[in-house]
Amino acid sequence: MVEIQSYLILSAITFIIGVVGVLARRNAIIVFMSIELMLNSVNLTLVAFSAYLGDTTGQMLVFFVMTVAAAEAAVGLAIVIALFRNKQTVNIDDINILKW
């Protein structure tokens, strides 16, 4: 039998890979995919607790996380495409007009 710790640590490692992507990569779409990765790892944690506690509430929460992820994907990619149209780049170092 796989212990719950295995699932939790697997999701922790996935989350950390996502954090590395957000912090170290400069391409907006890679950052975006890393965020999806982090959301997925959180979902994995929720499902693991739901399964090992015998309570379906965790799976309920996963549905709402998926809803937000889908909304985020649609709006985020629209923003990336609008940015690319205006500045011809998706490198987040070049998107700095709000910086002073």
Next chain:
Amino acid sequence: MVLYNLAFYFFSLITLASASVVVFSKNIVHSAFALLFTFFGVAGLYVLMMADFLAITQILIYIGGIMVLILFGVMLTNRTIDVQIRTGSIQTFPAMLIVAALAGTLVGIFWSTDWKISPTAIGFEKTAPEIGKMLLTNYLLPFEIASIVLLVALIGAAMIARREKKA
């Protein structure tokens, strides 16, 4: 049970390896396709935890919907085919510091806490009726709000991505 463990390690390996490819690959198209395998691996893990309905939803929404969106994003913004190797040389050190602290905290907490888990076998008989019942009773308001969020995101995405007419 040995088979279960083997399946767990198989899907974990798929998830972790493809997640690493997503983050560390130089080619953005490779990243996008690796993300597909990550979603697939997570769906397999859901199946292992008897969350069958969620696994199907994962495949439908993530692989069928979000992946297609991301691939559209990649194709529409990938006109500059040059290699973007400049992966943040300035902030690598602080980033690694934050990541190390986060990794230590998360893995430490997950490993050392004595989780109060149910002693019975994991999973449920069937999840879809349970989830449906909860969605329409205790979680009705979040359910409705989620639909409004989706509607707003739909309108917002169309409005942001639309090419503006010259007035």
